[in-house]
Amino acid sequence: MAKAILYDATKCTACRACQVACKNWNEREAVDTINRGTYENPLDLSTQTWLKMEFREIGDNGTFRWLFTRRACMHCTDAGCVKVCPTGALYHHDEGFVAYDKAKCSGCGYCVEFCPYSVPRMDTNRASGLGRMDKCTFCAAPGLDRIDAGDEPACVKTCPTGALTFGARATLLAAAKARVEDLKAQGHSDAQVYGENEVSGLHVLYLLDDSPETYGLVVNPKVPAAAAAHDVIKPLGYAVAGVVALGLLLNIMVARARIISREEEKK
Amino acid sequence: MQEIERFRKRARVQHWWIAAWAMILGLTGLFLFLSWFGPAAEGGTSRLVHRIAAVCFVAGPVVYFLMNPRTSWEWLKEAFTWNKDDIGWLQAAPIYYFGGPEDAMPPQDRSNTGQKLWMVVVIITGVIFVITGFFMWFLKGNISAEVYQVMLLFHDIAFIAAGAMFLVHVALAVFHPRMSEALRSMWGGKSSTHYAKTHHGKWYNRISAGESE
Numbered sequence: 001m002a003k004a005i006l007y008d009a010t011k012c013t014a015c016r017a018c019q020v021a022c023k024n025w026n027e028r029e030a031v032d033t034i035n036r037g038t039y040e041n042p043l044d045l046s047t048q049t050w051l052k053m054e055f056r057e058i059g060d061n062g063t064f065r066w067l068f069t070r071r072a073c074m075h076c077t078d079a080g081c082v083k084v085c086p087t088g089a090l091y092h093h094d095e096g097f098v099a100y101d102k103a104k105c106s107g108c109g110y111c112v113e114f115c116p117y118s119v120p121r122m123d124t125n126r127a128s129g130l131g132r133m134d135k136c137t138f139c140a141a142p143g144l145d146r147i148d149a150g151d152e153p154a155c156v157k158t159c160p161t162g163a164l165t166f167g168a169r170a171t172l173l174a175a176a177k178a179r180v181e182d183l184k185a186q187g188h189s190d191a192q193v194y195g196e197n198e199v200s201g202l203h204v205l206y207l208l209d210d211s212p213e214t215y216g217l218v219v220n221p222k223v224p225a226a227a228a229a230h231d232v233i234k235p236l237g238y239a240v241a242g243v244v245a246l247g248l249l250l251n252i253m254v255a256r257a258r259i260i261s262r263e264e265e266k267k
Numbered sequence: 268m269q270e271i272e273r274f275r276k277r278a279r280v281q282h283w284w285i286a287a288w289a290m291i292l293g294l295t296g297l298f299l300f301l302s303w304f305g306p307a308a309e310g311g312t313s314r315l316v317h318r319i320a321a322v323c324f325v326a327g328p329v330v331y332f333l334m335n336p337r338t339s340w341e342w343l344k345e346a347f348t349w350n351k352d353d354i355g356w357l358q359a360a361p362i363y364y365f366g367g368p369e370d371a372m373p374p375q376d377r378s379n380t381g382q383k384l385w386m387v388v389v390i391i392t393g394v395i396f397v398i399t400g401f402f403m404w405f406l407k408g409n410i411s412a413e414v415y416q417v418m419l420l421f422h423d424i425a426f427i428a429a430g431a432m433f434l435v436h437v438a439l440a441v442f443h444p445r446m447s448e449a450l451r452s453m454w455g456g457k458s459s460t461h462y463a464k465t466h467h468g469k470w471y472n473r474i475s476a477g478e479s480e
Contacts (some may be wrong), residue, residue: 012400013367025283046314047342085298085306086298086300086302086305087305087306087308088302088305088306089309100448103309104306104309105309105310105311106298106299106308106309106310106311106314107314108299108308108311108314109310109407110299110419112412113318113407113415113416114412114416114420118412124407126405128315128318129311129314129315129318129404130311130314130315132311133312205437224412224413224416225412226416226419226420227416229420230420230423233420233423233427234300234301234302235426236427237300237301237423237426237430238301240427240431241430241431241434244431244434244435245434248316248434248435248438248439249295251364251365251438251443252364252438252442252443252444254366255364255365255366255444255445256366257366258365258366258367259444259445260444262366
């Protein structure tokens with residue numbers, strides 16, 4: 001049964017308690033922040049910040065709106081990172097989301113280049129290439145597994161307004177759709193759910209009262225075509241190696257037998 | 268038994284230098300390429316080894332070229348010079364290598380057509396490996412994800428091509444009854460005069476006539 005997180009942007013006050021709870025549970029360090037004239041901090045996701053709230057100030061026709069978006073791993077069903085991860089450090093949890101076992105990470109960084117949401121972060125040493133990836137683990141990292149313990153992710157647990165909820169994906173989706181109808185009835189004509197079908201379905205669903213573009217979400221995200229090419233060339237690699245090895249074995253056996261028999265004829 | 272020198276020492280050192288690092292590169296690359304070997308890449312040590320090997324792999328030909336520019340050009344010319352005897356070799360090779368009669372095989376130069384084909388594959392895939400590897404190592408984060416994805420794809424495709432040819436090269440040089448002295452000549456530099464006559468007739472005739480290699 002797939003599980004998901006539902007983020008209801010209309011209930012979010014951007015208190016950022018989720019950011020703090022995420023760091024607390026996952027043992028991430030605080031990052032020095034700068035006053036840039038906004039409450040939004042830190043500037044971006046990092047190896048230490050797996051979840052952050054984005055603040056957007058929208059002014060149109062004399063009205064002003066302050067929109068908040070949750071930024072973290074979207075836990076795609078068709079996940080580019082899982083496709084290209086060589087070691088299996090990134091994998092689909094039984095509950096559908098993209099779990100991560102950091103102990104297995106090789107530091108190759110392919111996930112960084114194949115994520116349609118630009119989520120994975122690394123502090124790689126440029127010369128040696130050493131360093132491991134970090135991203136939201138859905139609080140299911142080995143040793144820090146809240147899901148296995150029957151608990152909800154730390155961000156959901158701490159959310160004071162109910163903007164974040166955790167549960168069966170189908171249930172959350174139904175609830176979100178019902179709330180879309182409520183919002184539309186209240187005059188929010190652009191109310192919609194984001195994440196139902198994006199990259200075959202996200203395990204972080206968004207309830208928005210405006211378009212995904214306005215909220216800074218990727219419209220029509222795609223797993224890179226090169227990831228599909230991996231699905232072709234990896235089996236091709238096995239096949240070529242197998243056929244060539246078998247062919248050579250056969251070739252050498254036949255050649256040996258024929259040359260030996262010819263030499264014996266000469267005698 | 269009469270012997271003839273086929274590979275000078277510096278050429279042999281170069282061959283084994285490239286071979287050793289290429290095998291380390293291939294093995295550590297395999298860990299990231301095929302998921303059967305994925306667990307071997309955990310922690311990233313194999314990736315560090317891959318980078319060290321890459322530097323050594325590139326340094327070999329560069330140093331060789333600086334020390335022996337003329338011989339380097341001769342090798343390159345040899346690899347990329349193909350004529351009707353090479354077409355003949357390609358046509359006759361399947362019969363010849365499955366132990367059939369030797370008559371149909373056109374006389375070969377110091378390197379036969381198959382060996383030249385291998386040199387061409389090594390040079391072309393080597394250049395692809397170095398360029399795409401350079402992008403993924405030094406420009407990661409500075410190039411777009413799309414460019415990186417293409418670089419990785421070409422690195423992988425080059426690996427399939429070079430890996431397949433590597434298997435052929437090793438199997439023929441080490442195990443094939445017809446190539447009985449190929450390994451010996453690349454290791455010690457010499458082959459028997461008889462082997463040179465029968466396998467590299469064109470080259471043998473030139474050498475015996477006192478011409479250059």
